[in-house]
Amino acid sequence: MCFTSSQSTSKMNGRSIRINRVPATIFAILLTIVLVYFLNFHQEERPAIYGKLRSDNPNRVNLRKMLIAAIQASQRGGLEVLDVARSRQLKERSKGQTDEGVNDPFTDADGRSHCVMKQGLQRIFPRVRIFSEEDKEHCKESHSYDLDPTVLHETAQVPDVSVNAQDVTVWVDPLDATKEFTEELYEYVTTMVCVAVAGRPVIGGYPQPL
Incomplete structure (x- = not known):
């Protein structure tokens, strides 16, 4: 089994496994964007739910x-x-x-x-x-x-x-x-x-x- 890339190579059982770093890098970037969006979305959503329960005039x-x-x-x-x-x-x-x-x-x-x-x-x-x-x-x-x-x-x-x-x-x-x-x-x-x-x-x- 091999992934075509000349950037990173390792050997297993005498066979060369070449890992393409470009797709991995793209995946990592996309995952980071998704996580940032998810966290920001929920940080904005929670005050909308709980804020009204805390800040009322007595x-x-x-x-x-x-x-x-x-x-x-x-x-x-x-x-x-x-x-x-x-x-x-x-x-x-x-x-x-x-x-x-x-x-x-x-x-x-x-x-x-x-x-x-x-x-x-x-x-x-x-x-x-x-x-x-x-x-x-x-x-x-x-x-x-x-x-x-x-x-x-x-x-x-x-x-x-x-x-x-x-x-x-x-x-x-x-x-x-x-x-x-x-x-x-x-x-x-x-x-x-x-x-x-x-x-x-x-x-x-x-x-x-x-």
């Missing part, structure tokens, strides 16, 4: 950013609920009775989910009013997370618009169906976030049931 709220945060808050809260369910250390107590006269239980899962969800949202949106069903619960540590745009479905049509933070209200239910949770009826259990702008609901975020 007095303004981007609704796309809010939806991402609502979904992530629900997911993070759900992980806390799931962890308590697996440990079976519910630390259940009663908050009293509902209007229907049914016991209204509270568990460690309610408290942990509340802290993760509300504190995580509050850190990202410090000027937004956020109410949780478990607002009386004291959080011992501060929770936060970074926004991940990939939680949105690729076909989701989300308006990239901003509104005044003072017009936004967020409601958090850190553990919906606590009674069912204590009875291990997990198919009814979830975590939820609702967002309203000027009194009109515009966003809802929740993960799959446990």
Whole structure:
């Protein structure tokens, strides 16, 4: 076997193998161009995706950013609920009775989910009013997370618009169906976030049931 070239020659089993450096050089140049283009393209693309999530005015709220945060808050809260369910250390107590006269239980899962969800949202949106069903619960540590745009479905049509933070209200239910949770009826259990702008609901975020 031989490659016709007089520029480089080596011997193997008594046969001469001549390697043509010109095609190799051309290939190396083309590969370099492709790599430079690829790296530059992605460096320009990433700020376009992540930049909008970092540079907002605290007095303004981007609704796309809010939806991402609502979904992530629900997911993070759900992980806390799931962890308590697996440990079976519910630390259940009663908050009293509902209007229907049914016991209204509270568990460690309610408290942990509340802290993760509300504190995580509050850190990202410090000027937004956020109410949780478990607002009386004291959080011992501060929770936060970074926004991940990939939680949105690729076909989701989300308006990239901003509104005044003072017009936004967020409601958090850190553990919906606590009674069912204590009875291990997990198919009814979830975590939820609702967002309203000027009194009109515009966003809802929740993960799959446990």
